[in-house]
Amino acid sequence: MAASFRPRILAMQFLAAIAFISGIIRSSADDPPLTLDYYASSCPTVLEIIREEMGREVLSDQRNAALVLRLHFHDCFVQGCDGSVLLDDTVTLRGEKTASPNINSLKGFEIIDRIKSKVESACPELDAVLLVGGPYWDVPVGRKDSRSASYDLANTNIPTPNQGLISIIYKFFYLGLSVTDTCTCKPLGAHTIGVARCENFRTRIYGDYELTSGGSPLSEVHLSQLKSTCPAAGGGDNNIAPLDYETPYTFDNSYYHLLLNGEGLLNSDQELYSSLLALQTRKLVEQYALDPAAFFQQFSISMIKMGNLTNPDSFVDGEVRKSCRFINA
Ligand code: HEM
Missing domain, CATH: 1.10.520.10 (Peroxidase; domain 1)
Known part of the structure; x- marks a missing residue:
């Protein structure tokens, strides 16, 4: 095509x-x-x-x-x-x-x-x-x-935000899309812009966010902001936070940097880098974090494939x- x-x-x-x-x-x-x-x-x-x-x-x-x-x-x-x-x-x-x-x-x-x-x-x-x-x-x-x-x-x-990596890849694969398509289409290709509602990231921020982000001072500040947006005890389900808090409205590769830092907002995003099974996707995350041009090019390919x-x-x-x-x- x-x-x-x-x-x-x-x-x-x-x-x-x-x-x-x-x-x-x-x-x-x-x-x-x-x-x-x-x-x-x-x-x-x-x-x-x-x-x-x-x-x-x-x-x-x-x-x-x-x-x-x-x-x-x-x-x-x-x-x-x-x-x-x-x-x-x-x-x-x-x-x-x-x-x-x-x-x-x-x-x-x-x-x-x-x-x-x-x-x-x-x-x-x-x-x-x-x-x-x-x-x-x-x-x-x-x-x-x-x-x-x-x-x-x-x-x-x-796919849902709390799904594991294998089941997400399966959902893409089932429709004829590859691991690379999953990695580019999904997080940055899309989640470099826009927001998510608390009910979709509550499990993540009260789950392994601290573990994946390593508890660095900056991550801790961000995490406590997320927690005040999204209380653990329910309520505030529709409160929103940017998927890419560094540059929420810019289509760039900073989302991959977030994943490298362990700060992906959704479980399904962070899985691409932190899952024990993330062999191939981890490499792609690293590559796209370093090389925005490679990401843009692959994103175009993946979007065309999805659009077809x-x-x-x-x-x-x-x-x-x-x-x-x-x-x-
Ligand atoms: C594993 C696959 C994916 C999962 C689990 C997923 C999940 C989600 C969730 C839970 C939200 C927040 C929705 C809300 O809280 O109301 C979201 C937002 C978004 N998703 Fe995905 N998504 C995936 C793949 C994609 C793909 C392939 C695209 C586009 C090509 C995409 C584009 C977006 C965009 C742009 C937003 C922000 C929307 C807004 O600001 O309202 N996502 N996604």
Whole structure:
């Protein structure tokens, strides 16, 4: 699959403009595979529009890039990248939004609605799920929207923060993604930006955080801040802390430095470096901590691979959703 790597760092934000937008339709079930220029003739400005709108969203709130990036991941790990995560519950369809990894946690649906409406006005009557890579990598496009969602797969396929390394690698492997993809996609590739809620890091900070971080004075200060954000005795479940406290809104490799220091916020993050089984991933963490360019390049590759997870059913009976939130009547 052709892909161009354009890893760049924007000073303050990572414009991970991955958007699930109703864009332009593939005309038949045996359309050519996903390509980079799928929309070149039907809506040549669509990628520009999405980048511009996503840029605007990130300027209005830096966290928006993280929200959309995570939406992309949670979509792709359930039935492939088919927009199923965007579907609201109806009487006939149980969507994925209330599955345990998503409920009260996955956000950014309004961003998608807003961008979709811009695309619709520029290219009316041209629809379908369009997954678009942002300024840092190009994602081949041309999918159809699924007519289904899977609450059950959302519960089983999406890794959870307290899972061990082997089971996380298995979940990636099951979908055809390698150990390297796990290591780059997961922590820094994604967790270099954004936040987590207390209920997802409580076990970690009252568990082995002190052990992995070696109790250095700086780590102790940070740990006590985390503990005041997230009390042990319950309460404050929705209080948030940055996944990468050094540079929470910058897409950089400092997250790998945190892992080297034993300060990963989620158990699943720190596992990549500290697990007894982390033979291969530990080496990758060390490599990416030293060499940001290697990380950016591999991140692009992993994101493209993840974005290429397709839903075979959507190729056959996928559709062009009029609204991202509902299948067509
Ligand atoms: C082992 C795999 C992964 C696990 C266990 C995991 C888990 C989590 C958890 C628990 C949170 C915090 C959610 C909350 O507290 O509400 C989070 C946030 C986030 N995750 Fe992951 N994640 C994984 C992989 C990924 C991947 C592959 C991506 C993207 C490619 C990603 C992108 C993000 C982003 C950007 C955020 C911050 C969202 C925000 O600020 O609201 N994660 N992740």
